[in-house]
Amino acid sequence: MNLSVAVDTISLAQSIRDGETLVSTSQSFEVGFFTPGNSNNRYLGIWYKFNPSKVVWVANRKNPITDRQGMLVMSDDGNLVLLRKDKKIIWSTNSSRVLENPVGQLLDSGNLVIRDNINMSSDSYVWQSFDYPSDTFLPGMKLGWNLRTGFERFLTPWRSADDPSSGDFSFRLDIHGLPQLVITTGSRKEVRSGPWNGRLFAGTQFSEKVVHNFIYKPMLVHKQDELYYTYEPFNNTVNTHIVLHQSGTLQRLVWNWKTTEWSILYSWPFDPCDNYAPCGANNNCRINKTPICECLKGFIPKAEDEWDTQGLSQSRKCIEKSPSDCPSGEGFLKLPAIKLPDFNWYNNSMNINECEAECFKNCSCRAYANSDVSGGSGCLMWFGDLIDIRECPPGFSWGQDIFLRVPVSELDRPEMSSIVFMLANEGLLLPQPKQPGFFTERGFIPDLTTSL
Template sequence: METHLFFAIFCAWICLSVPLEFCIAADSIRMDQSISHGETLVSSGQSFELGFFSPGSSKNRYLGIWYKNTPQTVVWVANRNNPIADSYGVLTIINNGALVLLNQSKSVIWSPNLSRVPENPVARLLETGNLVLRDSSNESSESYIWQSFDDPSDTMLPRMKVGWNLKTGLQQKLTSWRSADDPSLGDFSYRIDINVLPYVVLGVGSSKKVRSGPWNGLEFNGVLVLDYLVYKAVFVNNDDEFGPTKER
């Protein structure tokens, strides 16, 4: 008992003696905590990592998510069109509950649009590769104030959707990188377009390079449905959302 008490006191002393950001959970940050150059968040199962990186031969810095064991495979980028020109960058949650990426002059480089203001916000990197902002008292996915899965880059991960949120009008689509050294928005996109009936589009700029037939209630006409060994394709079609997703 005395040993356990001593250990608890020792741990508490350590957390009070060092800067706050070194005592946070490995997969999340809370109000006024931050990560900067050389620091990362790692999902609970060690599958994904979030931090700052420079792609290819570029000297610009970006905030991104990659596979922990394969760091060269970046699956999401926050500030795609607004890089940081030096090694200074900070991801933090400020007093109004907003998740922001700051540069050296404390200017906001990137910040997601929030559906509401969180009371006690926490940003957490999930084992799915999804970065979410929510109230710390509610872990339900229904309570997410924002999630990176709603703002995809060029990679579709399991449980991510490509389609439409019919309540908010949000379109979720994949967009290519400009080049291996530049993750800014490229020319190619993969999306669901809704006219009379929805259909899949591979776009080049504003034009439609390839498109499927319309959704007939079971499948897209003209698209061969395949059974994959790695993942299962699922199509969601209800009053709230419309579009394909995939599950492991």
């Protein structure tokens, strides 16, 4: 049985022994020693006060204590240190900044911090547990990067229910291109959300949960020195968090006060099309359709025998149906309501018309789209193979439109023939085509901001 100390802080020369705990001011969170599952090891952790079985953070994930003689101490140099029975340090906050009057405090957010005793501001924090997440993403935590130092905050699951050391997966913010959420093993992407579109990560069904519930508000914050994803509950009565499981599945849980248990708001991935590039390059993954994978318009299968027994293959690739006649014999086809491909290039200052023109004149540009649906500006472009596209299933609205470069023959418009483009390139006067657009020295550029 744990003995709760009536304070939320630990100061110089004070300690918390195994069996004692600190409790945050509002009684939301508790920090102390615990034993996971069927293990005999002891760890320093933080858990919900109203639900002690849900541990949200672990200090000594790699170095367990094998008895009940552990002790948390505020050392003379202002660090929190975890000691074994023989006084050997097995974990430390290891901060290089020295405070005159340091204090460790468990906040109502679940964040364990070291700050100056007379300064309550977060600017005085020299260390905080929110910078070193375990498997749980709490409101107010940052998932992302310090752009100045390269420091990254990300989740890793427990190895097992008995072992809180880091598992094989990670949940992080990928900032190579427009930011997106990914679940990875090593450098390999297992699941990808699709890029941030100004309001949410459009490309997965948990986006629908954001739009249609009053549980939490997602935010992507981009400052001079920071780029991170965070969220906050709609009100103080909501207790919600994200947890990454050892299987690589991500879940958002919401506390139900009536049943006194955690309810699953969503799990990710949802279906086979959520897995990373299950159909290979230049393919569209279509759940509940046969076949589940379909080459994009203007592409054909490279080799039928590369499919696996389920009709899915990351090594699968669709290739161009006919040789490119760029730019004179090509235009753009609108693909509505899809998860945008990976590996994008973006420019926030361009509008969609400038984006189209820039993509058209660059023969390496395979497709383009709007990067910010909230403001209507911003340009996304893709070069080379289009990776990890999926169709937005019926009944959902998270998909986004993309404009795919295809031969004019694929546009099914007689006025958009190759000869029109070639004559325009030679500077000949032509009647204005029915398709909205304009002629340039590069040819006719269709205006596809209207529906095709």
